[in-house]
Amino acid sequence: MSTAPRAGTILIVDDNPVNRLLLGRGVEQQGHTIVFAEHGREALALLRERSFDLMLLDVVMPELDGYGVLAELKGDPHLRDIPVLMTSALDELDSVVKCIEMGAEDYLTKPINPVLLQARINASLEKKRLRDQQRELIGKFATEEVAEDLLTSGFSLGGKRTDVSALFCDIRSFTTLTEARDPAEVIELLNDYYTLMIDAISREGGIVNQIIGDGLMAIFGAPTPREDHHERAVVAARQMVELIRLFDDDQAAAGKPQIEIGVGVASGPVIAGYTGTLHRATYTCVGDTVNVAARLEAHTKIAGRPILIDENTRRALSDGIVVEPQGELLMKGKTEPINVFAVQVDSVFA
Incomplete structure (x- = not known):
């Protein structure tokens, strides 16, 4: 009919x-x-x-x-x-x-x-x-940017060299937090967490390309090139931390568990594109920049600061974003230390 x-x-x-x-x-x-x-x-x-x-x-x-x-x-x-x-x-x-x-x-x-x-x-x-x-x-x-890239450029495995800012985020002590809690409560908490994080990232033109457990990876500057990807990534990171603080206020008022996050941002050259097989693939980027961002996120636990960035990111930021030097850090797998900076987060939504 x-x-x-x-x-x-x-x-x-x-x-x-x-x-x-x-x-x-x-x-x-x-x-x-x-x-x-x-x-x-x-x-x-x-x-x-x-x-x-x-x-x-x-x-x-x-x-x-x-x-x-x-x-x-x-x-x-x-x-x-x-x-x-x-x-x-x-x-x-x-x-x-x-x-x-x-x-x-x-x-x-x-x-x-x-x-x-x-x-x-x-x-x-x-x-x-x-x-x-x-x-x-x-x-x-897929995100709007990846969907547009697929529809306009088509799909093929491989990638191209480009400059991006990579962002990693993780919930602090998540395993301990979930040990004594009902799985349904944990899933609800994760869904709320990811809703807030993805909103902040998307608002600044980033794409979330990996979600594993309580951690995520985002890319700024690909597949859609952005000259200001450094600042957009840091602005998103600040919003993420502040959103979690506001979320925790509501959680505390309702007698529910609060969370803390750590965010690492690094900027530089990567190979960005589709990886996997012809039957199952994802858009991602690989390179030393990605590894540095992941290590910075992990180091937030030791530094006691919610957002850490590398020198490449710091150099491209405007004066409105205040950073504090944290000294040099020799990361696992690297022969030379890098300069690390903490980003101030106070009153992001003021």
Whole structure:
């Protein structure tokens, strides 16, 4: 049993007012919302201002013709999934082939048969619906940035060299905390903890790529490059610590256990990409920077400070973030010590 076709918002691009009127009337009678553009430049501006499900695009137009619009559309990762039906009085095979090769869904010659037009619109909207479902599904299992990277660049194992800030976070004395507690209470505590941590990280453009027990790893600066990834990582770390303090106030008032966290941040070159197999993979980064961040997080237990960062991160911070030198630290597996700094956290949300 077939389902009723989904109504959509359709952009009709044609420099001829009669063509716009005729096309618009027929499309509107199918239950769709229509918006008009008189030339290619206007169409691109509208596409970047609001969301459309489909575009009916004339080939021959002033300002920017249909070929030019298609080229810009398919070169923009945020617009290239919008289905395009070309409309033209040119019944030439070369024009048809060119448009299809450039990414158009179909090519309809004028005058357009209304039954054929309806069928093409319904088919294109269904493809758009399936692509939107795919994007939504990927987003359930990956961060928004990773999902966008997958949809725009595709999937392949391996990585590329880039500069990032890596962040590690862990709950202090978690094993001791959970020994005498019901597993359901522990799961509830972890869910609350991760909700707060992921919110702070995401707010600053980071992605959480690993969650193991009570610990997590986050990346700032990949897959979406950010010049200010150093500061974003530290700002996120400060928010994380302050959120836990506020969370503990509520926990104490309810007679529930409180927690403390330690956060380590290091910045520098890594290899970022997908690792695993063709059947199961994750987006991550590897390199000495990652190892330093993990060691700094572990060292917070010894230093008694909630956030520790390395020299590379400190050098890129603005004056508004106060740090205190903690001296040199020789980490396991390294031949040279690194300078360590503690970040002040007071009144993050003041």
